[in-house]
Amino acid sequence: MEKAKVYFTKEITPEALQKIYRALGVSLKGKVAVKISTGEPGGHNFLQPALIAPLVRELNGTIVECNTAYEGRRNTSEAHWQTFKDHGFTAIAPCDLMDEEGDMSLPVAGGRRLKENFVGAHLKNYDSVLMLSHFKGHPMAGLGGALKNMSIGVASARGKQWIHTSGSGETSFEALMNADHDGFLESMADADQSVMAYMGRENIVYLNVANRLSVDCDCCAQPADPEMMDIGIFASLDPVAVDQACVDAVYSSPDPGKAALIERMESRNGIHTIEAAAALGLGSREYEIVNI
Secondary structure, eight states: OOOEEEEEESOOSHHHHHHHHHHTOOOOOSSEEEEOOOOOBTBOOSOOHHHHHHHHHHTTOEEEEOOOSSSSSSSSHHHHHHHHHHTTSTTTSOEEETTTTOEEEEEOSSOSSOSEEEEEGGGGGOSEEEEEEEOEEETTTEEESHHHHHHTTTBOHHHHHHHHTTTOOOOSHHHHHHSOHHHHHHHHHHHHHHHHHHHOGGGEEEEEEEOSOOSSOTTOSSOOOOOSOOOEEEEESOHHHHHHHHHHHHHHOSOTTHHHHHHHHHHTTTHHHHHHHHHTTSOOSOEEEEEO
16 A cells, blocks of 8 residues: 655644644535544643634534543533533534434444444534544553544444444443453444545545643543653544554654553554554555655
């Protein structure tokens, strides 16, 4: 497969986010969904409204999310709408809780674990997606970037359980916690396939912001503080390449604080989601960096 282009800037500012999007040379069409993590209340590492607002407005985008599958303050629509407001997102753009009115099934073609994926029903209202992801560690997945944002992030609350348990249909918290780990990672890649096929690959753009590099996800109410310095912003039309580039940037960083994040990624076999997505043909792990 031909090497993908991954654009990169060390600068993490609203202007840099707009510049790197424009460098991709594409124009997202129609009604644009901007998929972010709203962040579990108590946490503070999620992408800040002030950082993303100019780009979201440039695209006339709608910020979208889905409910969580765990106890917290984003597992009901009422609580999640309050989080949208409290974290400042409703002040910068229209927002949409995509599974507020239920979910819909998407077929998975050639999946290793799943034959279908359940996403927020409102996904059907959008013509294109900006997958705007905060790259960082994750307590279960090892790492979170574009592939996780597009799979678990776009999945409805039911869909999240479905992915975590490799489509077993088990809904208990114990089943979710004790599910086959590599099966979960492979199921995320399967879910990615369904979203890309449904939206059309040409209608999704991927931006990863590698800042506040905690070992924990934005889904954690009390995430660990980052131990390494910020890296920058990565952008690509290829979700596999953009996540691989972020992983490689962590490993190649001169910052000794990277050790904690590397341990988190390796101990959870985080790279396996990228491997599984590449095996499904969702993108290339071979890429070239274009500095802007």
